[in-house]
Amino acid sequence: MSVTSIMNQKGGVGKTTTCINLAAQAALGAKTLIIDADKQSSLSQNFEQYKPKSSILELFRGKQFEVVNVRKNLDLLPCTIDFAGIDLEIQGEYSREFILSKALAKLKGDYEYIFIDCPPDISLVTVNALTASDYVIIPIKAARFSMDGISLMLDFVRKIKSALNPDISILGLLLTHFDERLRISKNIEKEIKEKGWDVALFKTRIRNNTAIENSQFEKKTIFEFDKKSYGTIDYMNLGKEVQRKIKKDQKS
Ligand SMILES: Nc1ncnc2c1ncn2[C@@H]1O[C@H](COP(=O)(O)OP(=O)(O)OP(=O)(O)O)[C@@H](O)[C@H]1O
Ligand SMILES: [Mg+2]
Structure with missing residues (x-):
């Protein structure tokens, strides 16, 4: 079993998209939980037709909380x-950095996989996410200034x-919004x-793909929205690469 945070202080780099679709891919084969730790709640809005009784707020307040089942094998703490x-x-609070870690124990x-969608900051919530995690994935938008x-x-x-x-260890840096025709994407890779x-860079790059935005508009995972899209191909490959890396790490 493993806990993975999707983290980058920078906004709009593809954290939430990566969290949803990685979790959906993992759930094809194993019990998976998504934790939405971002107050913007953009991940939870993708599943708002489910009416959860509680949220991550109850967890942080030390109260009873319940996850909600959103797909086969896939639960969410919104x-x-x-x-x-x-x-x-x-x-x-004493041990304020360990609230999430203790609750997850x-x-x-x-679950076989737990994925945490972090907010675009390095607040105490993000510290809690990393303290509870075995791995971190850092999405990097392959566009200007995103190396900052x-x-x-x-x-x-x-x-x-x-x-x-x-x-904790870094499972990988992930290039998102990648477009190999654009010099900027290549420059960032360079x-x-x-x-x-580059040792930490995932071989899979997430290409720029409008199907990704459209899938979120329809509150679907990329796999449900368009099986043939680049988004589906890339997140399927990423999921496999993530699982290989985790298995390899857990053996060593
Ligand atoms: N590969 C992609 N191709 C095209 N659009 C994408 C891709 N990945 C994400 N997007 C779009 O980019 C926007 C930002 O993505 P996302 O919400 O995943 O980023 P984020 O890092 O979670 O943002 P925040 O920091 O605000 O939480 C969304 O509108 C999303 O649909
Ligand atoms: Mg987000």
Whole structure:
């Protein structure tokens, strides 16, 4: 079993899209849970036809919470806008960094994969997500300026590892919105290599694909929306690559 956070402080890089579709792919073969840890709740809105009785807010308040089943093999712990004030609320608590990790300990036995959609910041909620995780995936939008902050993210994971969670590792950097015809996409790939980060780069790139936006508009996973789209092909390949990397890591 493994817990994976999809994290980047930068907004709009494809965290939520990656979280939904990676989880949907994992659920094709194994019990999977998605945790929406972003107060914007954009992931939860994809499943708003399900009426959950509780959310991640109850978890953080130490109350009873329930996940909601959204697809075969796929459960969700949703988020709502009320989660916005949680950082202040938990600020003064002892072991405030371990709230999610402790709560997940009870749930872990029920799932093979847990994916956490992080907010675009490095708040106490993000710290909780990483403290509860075995792996981090960092999506990088293959567009201008998106390299800013990658070293900051890597440093942040390093700090969490030394101070709070020695078990965490970076599963990979993921190029999203990739368009091989564009020089910018190629330049970003080149820059990652020059920085020596290519060892961590997923072989799968998520190509720019309007089917992805449209699938979210219809509240479907990419696999349900269009089986033949680039999005389906790329997220299917990414899912397999993620599972291979996790298996390899867990053996070593
Ligand atoms: N490969 C892609 N091709 C085309 N559009 C995409 C792709 N991936 C994501 N998008 C679109 O880009 C927008 C941002 O994606 P997403 O919400 O996944 O990013 P995010 O990192 O979670 O953003 P935030 O930081 O606000 O939470 C969405 O409208 C989404 O539909
Ligand atoms: Mg998001």
